[in-house]
Amino acid sequence: MTLRAYAPASIGNFAAGFDLMGAALAPLDGSLWGDVVAGEPATEPSLTSSGPYAGFLPADPWQNLVMRTFGLFRKELNGRGIDVPAIAFHLEKHLPRASGLGSSAASVAATLAVCQALTGHPLRPSEVWTLAGRAEALVSGSPHLDNVIPCLAGGLRLQLPDRDGQPDARSLPWPEDLVLVVVSPDFELSTEHSRRVLPRRFELKDTLGFAANLAGFVHALETGDRGLLRRCLRDPLAEPFRAPLVPGFRAAQAAALEAGAWGCTLSGAGPAMFAVAESPEQGHEVADALQGGLRGAGLDSSFRLCGLDRQGTRLLA
CATH class of the missing domain: 3.30.230.10 (Ribosomal Protein S5; domain 2)
Incomplete structure (x- = not known):
């Protein structure tokens, strides 16, 4: 079988x-x-x-x-x-x-x-x-x-x-109506390499900022506070060190936020990135902005508009 x-x-x-x-x-x-x-x-x-x-x-x-x-x-x-x-x-x-x-x-x-x-x-x-x-x-x-x-x-x-x-x-409890705009630049960046650029120890102020941001993010989801969620959709800890590894990321991020994205950061260790949009229509605009920022750095990319996969790994018929 x-x-x-x-x-x-x-x-x-x-x-x-x-x-x-x-x-x-x-x-x-x-x-x-x-x-x-x-x-x-x-x-x-x-x-x-x-x-x-x-x-x-x-x-x-x-x-x-x-x-x-x-x-x-x-x-x-x-x-x-x-x-x-x-x-x-x-x-x-x-x-x-x-x-x-x-x-x-x-x-x-x-x-x-x-x-x-x-x-x-x-x-x-x-x-x-x-x-x-x-x-x-x-x-x-x-x-x-x-x-x-x-x-x-x-x-x-x-x-x-x-x-x-x-x-x-x-x-x-992630809101069902929000769209994850996932953009994949056409190059490789290993997790091992991305981890090497992180400091062995973070400054106390940075770890406190990370903890406060994560707590705010979880609280926003649990209470439905969308303003707080939008404020906490960021990575204050690893992104500052990893962003230089992805050519055009800062330009793409700025363009996505200008297009109305709630937040934009790297996906995992990169080079993929994701932004949060309020609708599929806005998601396409944000994707165009992200891809335009990457093209400015000479990178081709692809994108997908996603929600959450609630099932996870499963057997197929």
Whole structure:
């Protein structure tokens, strides 16, 4: 029996929530925007791939995140005395790597969904999150969860302090009418490189500003205070250091705000960026402004208008 799992694109470091908050994306046109992993029991583990970005994957299957995630899953279950059969995987790679769109998280999440389904769901959701973070660390160098948790569970998720040694995250009430305008410049920027430009220690005033902004963001969502939400849709902590890595970002950001966007910042570690608009019509105007700013720096780009993917990773019929 072959199972197929879909995992959506996602925004990590969602505006106010550096390393703590992320959102799963669903295009407004109803299309799927993410990776698909198929799997079936086999005599030996294997991986084939297709899709527009398959040509950018490692030539050695065991260097691919799908197989490396399977290896982590198998080792975890073997340690619990549970045998995991070999699985033949096929990856449909629809998200570009090093894009700021949660490409690695999508491959990891879809792989874990297939592994879980083929073995009777032996891991609790929080244990799947932990394993997904470990798989992400193979690429980024650290087990951050702001992409993998929303990718797996859907919605806009805020990571909380661990509970009983397991990660904990809660869904936040994002307004359904707001549009996420996601623009992807045509170049790569690895998470590992983007993390290297951050200081090892932030100034106290900066961390206090970050905490106040995040608290204001969450309060605005919980109370429906749109004025406060608009004020807190920013990244005061990481963006000042990462913005120079994306040519034309400041010009694009300024143009988006001039076009009426509520806020605009990098998606994840970049180079993708997103802005918030009040309607699809305004979303197109904001997208034009963002793309114009990037063209001024010599960068082509593509865009999508999105809402939240409330389902997260799921099996396909």
